[in-house]
Amino acid sequence: MPAPIWRGTTLRYRCPSIRLPRRDRAELFGDADDFPRKDRRQMNAPKTYDDITALWQSWCDARGASGQGDPAVALKHVLAERRIPAGLADLRRALALCGPVATIDRQGFIDAILPVVAAPALRLEHAFAYFGATDAELPVERVRDVLGHLFHDGDMLDAMLADLDANGDRCVTFDDFLEFYPEKAAAEPDGVAVSAPLSQAAVAAPRPVSRAHFGDVATSPLQMQTGFFRLLQGAAYRTFRESYSANSESHLRARDLPYTVSDFAVFVRAATEFYLSLGLVEGDRAVAEFHRLVALVEAQHQSLCVRIATWDKVAKTDAMLAAEAVLEGELAALADHRERFAEAVEYLLALRAHRISPTEVRADSLTRHEMDRLRHGELNAEHGHVAPRGGRARPGPYHDSWSPVVLAAGEPRAAGTIMPVAFWYDDFMPQLLLCVSILTDADLDAETSCAELELDAWHAGYAGLGAFDRYGTDLRDGFAACPVRVKLALRQAWRLSEHYLNSLQKRRERAEFGRETGYLSQYVSFIDLHLGRTDVADAEMRISFPYFIGPAVWCLLHTAANLVEDMSGAAKSAAVDRFKAFFRAFATMYPCPYCRYHLNRYVVRNREVNFYPVEFLLLGQREDRDWFDISLDDRLATISADKSGSFALFVWKLHNAVSSSIARTEEWYHREEHPLYTTRFWPGLDTEIARMRSSGIEQMPVGRLAAIYGVIKPSVELATLRDEIQLALHGEKATGLDAITARAADCVSRLETAMTEADLLRQTYVFDSTKFDPPPHISEQEESYARSGYYVER
Incomplete structure (x- = not known):
């Protein structure tokens, strides 16, 4: 055996002795x-x-x-x-x-x-x-x-x-x-409060207004529904059994950042209230279905608290005892x-x-x-892909089992901290799928009155086109044996997933993590048992793949910011307040374990000064705090209903900060060696040129070119100031830091003005209530572009 790479260590050697038998x-x-x-x-x-x-x-x-x-x-x-x-x-x-x-x-x-x-x-x-x-x-x-x-x-x-x-x-x-x-x-896998009704806005959320946009980049209703769905289903998957964020120093479990049932209940309420404040959902009965979703989650949270408090007196089934035995083992x-x-x-x-x-x-x-x-x-351990299972695993033992969960962070695990798996399959997921399939009372009527013959005809039509043959064989083969209520949920699940499964984002997945494979039940939680699979039990889900969750959530956030910016008066103030409550909960529940850790321990805390754009480094800086000592609440305080553009700029700065510092294992996903400002800064001329060429467009409109150039000018100046800030921070004394940051603040102001006047965020993430999402088509040129390192979705 090779010797260690260092010498001089003092070691003792043990004489032969009798030891207890050990595993061979x-x-x-x-x-x-x-x-x-x-x-x-x-x-x-x-x-x-x-x-x-x-x-x-x-x-x-x-x-x-x-x-x-x-x-x-x-x-x-x-x-x-x-x-x-x-x-x-x-x-x-x-x-x-x-x-x-x-x-x-x-x-x-x-x-x-x-x-x-x-x-x-x-x-x-x-x-x-x-x-x-x-x-x-x-x-x-x-x-x-x-x-x-x-x-x-x-x-x-x-x-x-x-x-x-x-x-x-x-x-x-x-x-x-x-x-x-x-x-x-x-x-990585993988006190009781009475449920309150959803908060009522001082005034009804105004109906979104469609605006002109550049090219085919407007956000459709389906994209908003998809972003909301992926956030909530991912959070549910991380919560339904014991799960933790992943420490981005070692990328192993961060046990001080668990996914907890208490945080999940808060998150579902906050996310739902913010989503409803955008005015996307109209009709009292449609809105009531979202109220029901929140009530279901809070009732389960309440039941869990009661179960823990009265565990000695609770009548226990064999499944509950089995879960408790697992908990005791853990x-x-x-x-x-x-x-x-x-x-x-x-x-x-x-x-x-x-x-x-x-x-x-x-x-x-x-x-x-x-x-x-x-x-x-x-x-690789969490997202390994597998071939279809033999036989059909109808809801049985696993469906009827209970899972150990985490009630709250920092508290001892008490007896009875278990939840029924059936809740997620029978109650939560069907209700969530219904909510993200409706925008009006008419939509609700259409979904709830759908007959089995109609569902079978839908499935036969898609199957006849071969739509399920590549990434939906579980749906192709398992649909017929399902009851009507499950068939409806499966149709809703496919609607939310088919564009990803046939998109450039799917083609960006790593080959060894299943780029060429995939089943609907790996991208939609708690439907696998109905299709004869066990992806949830086996921790084979792909709901936190970066290309699956990231773009959908950023689209939701950017578009939501634009919708709120278009509001006024009490409606805008209420929406801003709801976003702040949502984002605080978002930090506790983001479904990607690594991203959540990175957000909480790095991005919010300004831990990577050498990566982040200066406008984010200074976002929320207070005069009574040390430089760059900024809390999440400090940053959120920069969003004001009275300050036009502050919401949209907040999301933009956050997105660029995250993009500048994330690291992935794909060979092509790298940081730029010599970026003008920060890696993957948007908007950028290189990414814009690559995007347009991938679509066969060889000419860029002068107006858009001028808008991007107007943003790049102050960003290049900020790049120089960021270098000066780093030198000052790493010196023995932060001499001159006040003067540098004062110059930076002036430059940030000019950057914000340029970004606002360019109107790029509004053009790129404008909501179009009439937009229909056609089946995606991918050319070889587009797929090559998707893994070029210059890819941007918009």
Whole structure:
């Protein structure tokens, strides 16, 4: 086994002793039939250091034969010959850790590539070797010194290390690592208040007015319904069983940011009230269906609180007892500590790949570049695609089961913190689908009076056109056996999904995460059982894929801002207030675990000054606070019904800030090396030119060109000021920061004026109540553009 990359550490060696029986390595890491479906690919993975060394030698030979070819491609070919799966982007990132290709040595190659391709046992051995040889005995204190930078809860860390140290001699061995490592490592899955009626606006929400727009970019009613639906269904999926945000330092669970039932109830009410304030839904009976959705959720929240308070007296079914047993198991410290230990193993592998010795570890040792590799592993665990299941899983045991949930953040998990799975299938999802399928009382009548013959005719028509043959085979094959109420929900679900499943955004998905595959029940929660699938139970949902959730939500936010800007008086004030309540709840419930963490811990807190546009860095800055110490409420306070354009500009600044700093694992999704201002800043000439060329348009209207240029001029000046701000912040004293920010504030004002006068936000995200969304058509040129790195949807 290769020696560690550092020397001089003091280790003791344990004499042979009698130990309690431990799991055999084959038992721990399994034969092929013992592996979960997603882990069987690892059966061809390297299992020894000799295997990795052989890869190193073959890679060197391949590079020599290919001359100046891409080293990552050469390694990809070497792995393919051995049937070892690995993404090209992952290999590129791993090799980048080693420095210039010509200087990569065997040890550097092993440290970087082993975490990406090796079998579980070898990865665990390599993690232990971070401290020393596998026959060494490590003082617990040495392990604690390193892991203390990952886990900030000292009591938890001490308890975990006590469990790891099986015989209590304050030393751990590789055998301890093997014994303590969970058989299935942790992965991202995945007081009672009486319900109140929805808040009533001081005046009725005004009916939206359609305006002129540039090209075919107006927002349709269906797009607004889709954005609202994806937000709520995603939040429900994250809430219906215990789930957490993902820490964007390690991309493992952030247990201090759970998805809770209490937050979900607040979110559903706030989101619904804001949506209704936009004036999209007309008619008392149609609006009442949204009231019913909120009441359903709040009643379940109330039932959960009562169940917890009276658990000893509650009559319990076998399904409830089974869920409680799961909860008790989750509450058990040992199970929790094993999961934390699995996270620690990933951390040690990352440190070793970065060649950071135990004595050099700091809280910020891992850069954001390393997040991509860890994130890829967690995304692959959650979003692996699967073939259709055999047989038909009609609503049965899983439908009748109960799931452990989290009631509130920061509170101990109490007995009885479980919810019925049937609620989400039978009550919540059918009601949500109905709400997002209606805008008027007439729509409601049409949906609720739909006969089975009409539904069957709809399905037969689509099936005859082959609409379900690529991404809807579950709907194609399972529809006929469903009852009428389910058929109606499935038709509503397809209406909300067919444009994505046949869109450029779907084609942007990573190939290894299922770009060429997909089922309706993977994109719409809580319909899978009706179609003979188990995607929810198996955590195979794709509802938080960035291209599925992101564009739909941004469209909703931008268009909503324009609708509110067109209001006046009490209606506008009420809508602004409801947006602020919605956005506070939005931060607790955004369905993408990584995005939610990034929003709360980075974007809102100005943690990435080197990425964000200056107009966002200063958004909400108060004179009585340090520079860039800005809270979410400070930022929301900049939106005022009395200040025209403030709502639309808020969403625009937030969108550019997020776009400037997000990192994804796709090879083509990168930050610009030398952007004029910030990466993916909108509007931009390069992205506009690429968008128009993809549509076969070779001439840009002079007015639009002038509008974009008018915004670019002050943004380039802000780019220079941002560099000055960073220099001032990183100096020993923030000398001159007041003067710099004063100049920046003046420039931001000119940028806002240019953006407002250009009217680009209104033209691009204007609401058109008459717009019909035709079936999408994708050309080869458009698909290439979608993965060019310059893609913008509008």
